[in-house]
Structures are given as structure tokens and as C-alpha cells.
Amino acid sequence: MAFDKHQAYEQAINEINAILEGETNMILKMATINCVLKQHLPYYYWVGFYCVNKGQLIVGPYQGTLGCLHIPFSKGICGRAARMEATQLVENVHEDPSHIACDSRTNSEIVLPVWDNEGQLIAVFDVDSTTLASFDAVDQSYLEPLLELHFKENELIKSYQ
Numbered sequence: 001m002a003f004d005k006h007q008a009y010e011q012a013i014n015e016i017n018a019i020l021e022g023e024t025n026m027i028l029k030m031a032t033i034n035c036v037l038k039q040h041l042p043y044y045y046w047v048g049f050y051c052v053n054k055g056q057l058i059v060g061p062y063q064g065t066l067g068c069l070h071i072p073f074s075k076g077i078c079g080r081a082a083r084m085e086a087t088q089l090v091e092n093v094h095e096d097p098s099h100i101a102c103d104s105r106t107n108s109e110i111v112l113p114v115w116d117n118e119g120q121l122i123a124v125f126d127v128d129s130t131t132l133a134s135f136d137a138v139d140q141s142y143l144e145p146l147l148e149l150h151f152k153e154n155e156l157i158k159s160y161q
């Protein structure tokens, strides 16, 4: 049977929502979202969060090959998503001069802003694929509400304490 992106997202999101029911810790939520999405979406090569820290982005929970540790707001597609507080869909990263190549195998990516319940930007969510044009409005339409639900609407504790 052909791979159905809608079905994969629906299954992944149902699973994430069930697992995270009543959970409040930010790191726990980030780690779970990465893991479950990567299990269901085979084109996810690298998936993770860059967290806002002292005026820049620093790598947070992720799955995949080694990610860049620091990304200034002025650099990368992640920095652009943070600066503009808007989702970035990039079909071919090699044609985007802002792209930072943490892993040269990446060919396309989506980066989404993550806000807390006060509307503060706390992170960006970055997914990379080795295939060109892996991400489209379908990915965006599932990921934006998922991030809003777990970081903006549901209770969020931004530390391990």
C-alpha cells in the first residue's frame, strides 16, 4: 500500500496526544514528539528542537545525526523562522542562501516556531529530509496545531524541576 502522509500524521498525533496527556515538562514533550513522529514519517531524517537561549538558538532534544550546537537568530533557516516567527518550508536547501548545512545529506526542510502560553517564542521545531521537496502544506497543517497544543495551550514547565 502506498504511503499516506495524512494517515501517518493522524496515527502519530493520536499517539503523541495519548502519551503526553497530563504531562507538563518541556523536554519530555520535545523528546516524545521527535521520537513518535520519526517512527511514523519515514522521510524524517533529522527532527528536533532548537531552543531560545540568551538571544540565540541552542540545540535541544533531537533524533538524527549531529546537529549544529548554536544557531544565531541571524543565521540559517532556523534563525529565519525564529526572527520572523513564521513557518519556513524549503523544497531545496541548496537554493536557499540562509541554509546552514549541519549534515550535507539534507535536501529539504520545514522549520516551525514554538510559542509558550504567553506568546513568547521558546524554540523552533526543525525537520530535515534527504529527499527534495519532502515537506508541504500537509506537514505544516498537522505540525502547527500539534506544537500549539503541547506548548501554547497545555500546561508547560520549562525545566527539569
Ligand code: SME
Pocket: 046, 067, 068, 071, 075, 076, 077, 078, 079, 098, 099, 100, 101, 102, 103, 106, 109, 126, 128
Ligand atoms: N538546516 C538548519 C540548521 C539545523 S540542522 O540542519 C540540524 C538551518 O539552516 O537552520
